[in-house]
Amino acid sequence: MKLSVQHLRRAFARRDDPGRFAELFERVTTTLIEQIDTLSHIAADFSTLARMPTRRLERVDLNEVIREAARLMEAEAGRPIELALHPEPLVVQADREELRRVYINLIKNALQALVPERPGRVRVTTRLEVDEGGRRWAYSTVEDNGRGIPEALRPKIFEPNFSTKTGGSGLGLAIVRQCVLDLQGAIGFESEEGVGTTFWLRLPLASDEQPPEAPENQTTG
Structure with a gap:
């Protein structure tokens, strides 16, 4: 400059x-x-x-939060986001704004991964999962048919300060991962170069999980 x-x-x-x-x-x-x-x-x-705000935990329907995030990104990107959501509410214990930012970030990354060589598609899904111990989870995916993530870069995707985008801070996915872990959930992804990438999230349903502690000044990202 x-x-x-x-x-x-x-x-x-x-x-x-x-x-x-x-x-x-x-x-x-x-x-x-x-x-x-x-x-x-x-x-x-x-x-x-x-920053270290106090996380405001409440019971929220994951499907509803995803719809809100998708509407915001559709307006920004000018293209539809496909939704295939579980027919019943999937209620989790989370900070609504924080959870919405998680999905906005993942959808934005999916949109930025699209390539002009073929019609782009971003799809978000949710479903109910029950593990072997009978514990119930809200499972969701954010899928794109974009360029995919090179194999050599995949181990670094969630690292702070790592970015594949020019001008990116490399903090987006690091923040997303920390938010999910703070909610006692899990996150991962699968990718194939030239085919696309799917990020998956698993969060405990509120009915089966005590609200995670949110002490004052807890870091969200």
Whole structure:
């Protein structure tokens, strides 16, 4: 950014070709705005990771939270998000806003993974699972038919500060993972290059799980 401003100042001092300067001014200021936006996103992600709010736990229907997240991302992306949700409510104990951010982040990543070579598809599913011990879980997936994750990068996907996107902070999936773990859940993914990626989440149903403790100033991400 500093080099861009210095270049612009030198060109302004010369001003020997007004047309050329106008073109340079447009290009440099556009670049500066993009870089400022990138820094803003990175700062916001670090703020999310660092701040320590009190988690407000309540009984929420996972299906309802996913519908809200999908509607928000549909409006932003201008494309439909497919939903295949369990017909009955899947009630979990969670902070509603935090849980919605989890799915917004996963859906956004899925949308960004789509490729222009074929029609893009993002699909979110939920179902009820019962394990061998009779414990009931809300199981959900966020699927895309995008570029897939290279095998060499897969071990790093949930690491803080790792990102496959230019200008990304690498905190999004690290925050998502921590939120899920704090709710006594589990998260993982399956991916095939050139085919797509599926992230899966498993959260305990509220009826079978005591609310996880949320001490004051508990870090959410």
